[in-house]
Amino acid sequence: MTIVITAFERSPDGGKGLARDTRVRWALEEVGQPYEVRLVSFGAMKEPAHLALHPFGQIPTYEERDLGLFETGAIVFHIAERHTGLLPDDANARACAITWMFAALNTVEPPILELVTARIFESDKSWSAQRMPLVEDRVRNRLGQLSRRLGDAEWLDGAFSAGDLMMVSVLLRLRASGLLDEYPNLSAYVARGEARPAYKRAYDAQLAVNKPTAG
């Protein structure tokens, strides 16, 4: 019955909560499910034992009895489907919440991933400074559309759902870039997500792993 997830032995972000295990921890905290964490080194992530569980050699994974899952979206959906608190009961509202999960991961996150890649892996290239405005504008295009849809609503579609959990998590990756600050309603939306007790517990749990004093 025990749920076991994997996380970085040492997260590249030093505990800012941007590693994807935070999304899974948050979902488990929202539905009140206890879990254990198995820490994995960068080396071990590329070894056969971990690749058998995660073909792309990443974290997080999710194990429960004889079920082994990878891919954050799938894990969060699995948690949301089996426990109360992350998906509405009404069938149409549920389909809309799931839509926002996919929108976060396949429409909003790809240009953000491109920005992160440009900053981390191409900052030393000759084209970096000249290309960055193009990449940032692709992110702004999505943020503008999302900002117009959200308006002054609290969450994307009625009550907080797995769709909001995923969208807030995706937008959090933008904080360091300053782009989020250009859209006050999105900044406030992200702050509402971070203020949820379940998010705070998830954040603190991943931080405890990544503190310099931690084993």
Next chain:
Amino acid sequence: MTIVITAFERSPDGGKGLARDTRVRWALEEVGQPYEVRLVSFGAMKEPAHLALHPFGQIPTYEERDLGLFETGAIVFHIAERHTGLLPDDANARACAITWMFAALNTVEPPILELVTARIFESDKSWSAQRMPLVEDRVRNRLGQLSRRLGDAEWLDGAFSAGDLMMVSVLLRLRASGLLDEYPNLSAYVARGEARPAYKRAYDAQLAVNKPTAG
């Protein structure tokens, strides 16, 4: 009861089946559900009526009675959940098929989108030729991992599922790049997808819209 989806009035790919309505058509064909198509111009996609249905101003959308959905992954999942043929009955196998849907959209497609963006929107930039090998290697990294997981299996996890539908659809975007040919088992996997009668019907239906002779 009628299902209505949207598609490009004129697809940018000229009918190669890469516009995302093909994924939804394919899913509907697999489960044997008839559907109608409303064609949308590039102008209309950015107007309030369409934005009310799709906040990011894209196609496809899905309408059925009082339900309106956007985002291809969510639409295909909705179809798979409500009809027989795209998700296994066994709970664990179902969770694995859903995992492959998310993996296709959030792990395999983002570097492919980056490649497509580089080819379409940055080909005239001074850095294009120098940067392209980096972008291609990010795609190869994912293809290599996927190829190793697939091995000589027919589909990703047992019988054909919505996970395969999505993965094949994502990989199809690579055909013009030649990268897919470097992984014979992935090429064969994509060909098996294209050989399915439901895919052929979906492909033919979108081609009929985009033929020069079509209205």
